[in-house]
Structure formats: structure tokens, C-alpha cells
Amino acid sequence: MKNTGDRRRTIYDVAKAAGVSISTASNALNGTGRTNAETRERVRRVAEEIGFRPNALARGLLSKRSHAIGMLTNDTYGRLTLPMAAGVSEVLVDHGVSVFLCATNNDPRLAQLHLEALLDRQVDGIIFTATRLDLTPPVQLSRLPIPVVYVFAEGPADSVTFFPDDEQGARLAVDHLKELGRSRILHITGPRDYLAARIRAQSYLDACGDGAEAMFGDWSEEWGHEAVQTVFARPGAKPDAIFCGSDEIARGVIDALRDLDVEIPTDVAVVGFDNWEVVARQTRPPLTTIDMELKELGHRAGLAILSLSKGEPAPAGITRLPCRLVVRQSCGSPLQSD
């Protein structure tokens, strides 16, 4: 008695098969109104038997809530976005909310197109993601009739925004190095025009005080390599630890140190930032680094948009989620495995 025909079963089919009216069927299925327990069971059983599934379009049309949200991202490569998106999807699926993925490639036309599509689909909210915190959304997101949550991106003042706590993350790294007895800590990081790079650097400078030095470059291995060569070629005291702004930079640093026959972690300890496993696990020795908890970021963003879409409150302003120290072997001492 399964659904043999091609037509999808509607609540009308359920009602007919159960010998009740359409509204009783609806009530029984949704537990709304007053329904005889016995009737309810029967209806539900019948619905199951004939393979009834409610049409979300019809529901949404009536309730004015589509139980879907849009994720607008300009991250082409997806190294940050996908783990995040998985987190978002993960919390929302249990609430019956689905996620539209819209990759804008940072193209305003595409972004606009996607935004309109989302609005037309009556999404209950939008999560906007970028890869840098100081980039403006490629499209006007304020004054929308639906809530917007920003992740890794800055929205208008007081908008709900999540990002990793770069400051705390950097402090975590520096404190770890200090605890291991390192005192001449160097910081090699990405471009100065990245807000995240600036915040991490400032946090490092605050923690290390006099003699601390932050070297800005770009987010590449090559830069890490080059920076180390520069530092070890010049006269003066050499660092006994290097805190890197990214795992890729750290990898370059580690390679350069090995080229110079500097022992890791004996002579120099190294900490990265990102916990990008494919990099951090493969350095020799494996890299101690800072994890930004991308999935958790996604969870929080998902919950926030869920609240907002129900008219409930969400943490206004910028919420910075704590980072986590992942200890591997590039810092030595407290012998811990991954």
C-alpha cells in the first residue's frame, strides 16, 4: 500500500484513507487542536503507510516561514567556510531548517542575484560569511526584512556578529610558550591590512612587551621561510620561539629552521594558527597551533539565526568565540601527543 503511483501523497489522501476530514488529519499529524488519541494514532499510522510527507512549500506559504536560511559566502576556497557551514547545517537540521549555500565569488552581481533568490524563497534569515573581518559585504544586507548574522565578517553596528577571539587565541599561544620557559618570542604573520593579523599581533605585543617584534608579510609558506632567513642572518640574539599567524607560515618557518640546522623544539619552539590539519599534522615535527573552532562558530551562528527568525533575541554586537590550543610536538616539553 506504499505510494505506488507517481503522484505524491497529500494530506487529503491521508484523510481519505483514515476516513477522517482533512483538518482532523492535520490536527492529528501536528498534535494541534483536540484529537482523540485513538484517531490520532490511526491517522499517523495511515500517513506512515501511504508514505505521506507534508509539502514544505504549502506549509511555508501559509505560515510565512520557510524553515530555510541562506548562507552567503565570498570564500572561494572554502577552507573556512565549509567546516562552518557544516556546523550551521548540523544544528539546524534537527530544527527542521535547511540551508541554501550561495557562493558569491566576491562578485557583487552574483551576490545580488543570490540575495534576491533567497528573499524570493522567503528564507527566515541569512548568514553572511567572509574570509576577512574587515571586508564589506558585496551587497546591501542591512534593512532587510529578515535577520542577518555575520560570521568572519563585520556587519553594521550592533548587528549580530561572530568571530574567533583572535586576541585570546594569540595570548593562548604566547602563554603556552612562556610556560615552557621561552622568553625571546618572535611573531611572523600575514598582511597588516588583515584585521585578524593586526589583532593577533597586538595581543602578542601586549603579552611580550619590550623586545617583541611582529613581522608582517603574507599568508604564505614562502614568507615564513623568508622571514626566518632574514632574522637568522642578522646579528644579535636569536629568538627561542616563533609564534606564527597561520599554519602555512609556520610550515615555512619550520622548513627554514631545518635548513639552518636549528632544532625544533630544542632551539626554537614554533606555534601556528588555524589548526588546518593538512598542514599542521604534516610538518616535522607536527605543529602546536591554535584552533578557531569553526564548527562551533557555525553552531552558534545557526542558533542565533534560529532565535532571531523566531523573534527571540540573540547576542547583539560582536561575539568572539574562544580559540583552543592544540598541542603537538613543535614546542616540546610537557610531553603530550596530539
Place this chain on the structure above:
Amino acid sequence: MKNTGDRRRTIYDVAKAAGVSISTASNALNGTGRTNAETRERVRRVAEEIGFRPNALARGLLSKRSHAIGMLTNDTYGRLTLPMAAGVSEVLVDHGVSVFLCATNNDPRLAQLHLEALLDRQVDGIIFTATRLDLTPPVQLSRLPIPVVYVFAEGPADSVTFFPDDEQGARLAVDHLKELGRSRILHITGPRDYLAARIRAQSYLDACGDGAEAMFGDWSEEWGHEAVQTVFARPGAKPDAIFCGSDEIARGVIDALRDLDVEIPTDVAVVGFDNWEVVARQTRPPLTTIDMELKELGHRAGLAILSLSKGEPAPAGITRLPCRLVVRQSCGSPLQSD
């Protein structure tokens, strides 16, 4: 005269503002039926002015086509999925089709949940993606009332399936090496239980004939490193080229070769597989490798599901999309930059 209130404008508002009936408004907007050119223009202008946007839910309810598709993926990390998904989204957005992203984490319960949600939302089709070709979908995807396209995953016989042409890709690599005059080519690749690894290896063996040797291990740098050490420690002729099953392996290979003071590409040329830029660009020297054209794969999958959802045909069975050789510096000779 823009939409000032909070209520969304409906076609009823358009009709009223333009002084026509609802159906005329609909016809004018969609170019259906016979409408006076002047009326049509007026209606369209008015619609624009008051910020009317059609409700996709209502449309879908009526037309029984939601103009949305679902992408079901079990790729957690997203290295393959996101570029693909971007490709899918890219072709479809221009056709007014949006994409639901569903990450299953390879969990059958989650997959089932997502699948039901997609069906409830009346998606016009589903693209299923895995990271290995020989893994079964975590959920029953055949006998669905909507079309399914498989990418990087094998569906039931005759289902529409896309994946990269591993055989051609491997041949591309080997041919390139041969053209450069290399004759003792070694193959270091991933686990034997990956279909892709087996196909690439077989293609290599077919092309290289006697004396060819394929070493299976895992998809890590470490394995590449280890394999090189093994080969160079044993007696006998050494390879003058190494074709690797992945860029990560290639990176390990390159590092190991450098440790052994073997010159690249002079003594040994190296080719990778994946063109995973973060790896391939950062090896020293940068890696010549095989690109699987993930975005194009996404394009094709998107177009296929689009056709199928309209009742039009799509290439049945397995379609293998050609890979592309990306020449960098790890093979030397025909001096080309990236």
C-alpha cells in the same frame, strides 16, 4: 513609494497599483498570455517601483517545481566538495535554481534526515557527492521520485554519474614525463582500496610497461617520504621520475628527495595529482600536477540535474571528465611558468 511597510508586496499590490486585475499583472510580469505592450510596461514599472518580488513558495506550490536542488555530501573536510558545489551553484543560479547544502558527515541518520527534508521541500533533484568513488551512499537514493546525479560517487547501474577521468589524468602525467625523456618512472600512491588509486596505478602500469612499479600506501606526506627512503635505500637503479597519486604524497616525496640531496628536477622529476594549490604551489620547486577540474565537474552535474528535472535527457552512465596538466617547475625542461 518603495515598500515602506513591513508586509511584503504581493502580486495583488501590483495589480491594484497598476489598476489591472491580478491575472493581467501575472501575465504582464511573466510574458504569458496576450498582453498589451503598454499595459505590460506599466505593470512592470509599477512592480519595480513598489519592490515586488514573486513568492517562490507560492509559485512552487502551483507549478510543482521548487527550482531548488539538494546537494548531499559526506565530505567533511570540503576540499573536493566546496569547489564542486561552487561550480554547481554557479551554473544554476543563472537558471534561477538554488542549492541546499546537506553535509551528512557520513552518518546514515543525518543523511536520512536531510533526504526527507529535501523531499519535503520538493526539490527538483539531488546531487550526491562522496570523496571516494567506491563508497555506497549512506542512504537509499534510488527509487526516488526525483532525479539523482552522482559525483565522485557511484550510483546504481545507468545512473547519471560524473567523475574525473583518472585514467586519462594518470596518462597525462606519465606522457609528460616521457616527453621529457624520463624512462624509469616510479608511482607512489594512496591506499589500494581507493578505486581512484587503483585506476591511476593501472593507467600508469599500462603506459610504462615492464619495470614499472606502483607503491600503495596512504594519502599522506609521510607515506611519500617513507616510500622515497625505501626506494633510495635499496640497491639497483634509481628512478628518474616519480608520479605521485596526490599532491600531498608528492610533497613528502619532494622533501625526502631533498633530504637525500637528490636534485629536482635534474635528477628526479616529480608530478602530483590534485592541483591542490595550497600544496602544489608551496613545494620547492612548485609542483607540476594534474588538475581534476572540480568546478567543471560541478558545472556538468548542475546542468545534468537541470536537464533531468525538466524531463530532458542527461548522459546516462559514467561520464569521466578530462583532467588537465598543470606545469610548474618540478619536472624541468620545457621551461614554462605556472
Place this chain on the structure above:
DNA sequence: CTGAAAGCGCTAACAT
């Protein structure tokens, strides 16, 4: 060429 009316599948008053 335009308008009135039916109805997509569902829920929520309101009757019964």
C-alpha cells in the same frame, strides 16, 4: 486583450 474564478497543499478559525 483583460478579468473572474478555481485551485496547488496545507493550517486555523469557526461551526457542528
Place this chain on the structure above:
DNA sequence: ATGTTAGCGCTTTCAG
């Protein structure tokens, strides 16, 4: 406790 009915916003016959 259950059934009847009126829409949600839109497209689409079918009359005028």
C-alpha cells in the same frame, strides 16, 4: 472531538 471553510500568493483556464 471532528468537519467545513477560508485563505496563504500565485498561475491558469475560461468567459467577456
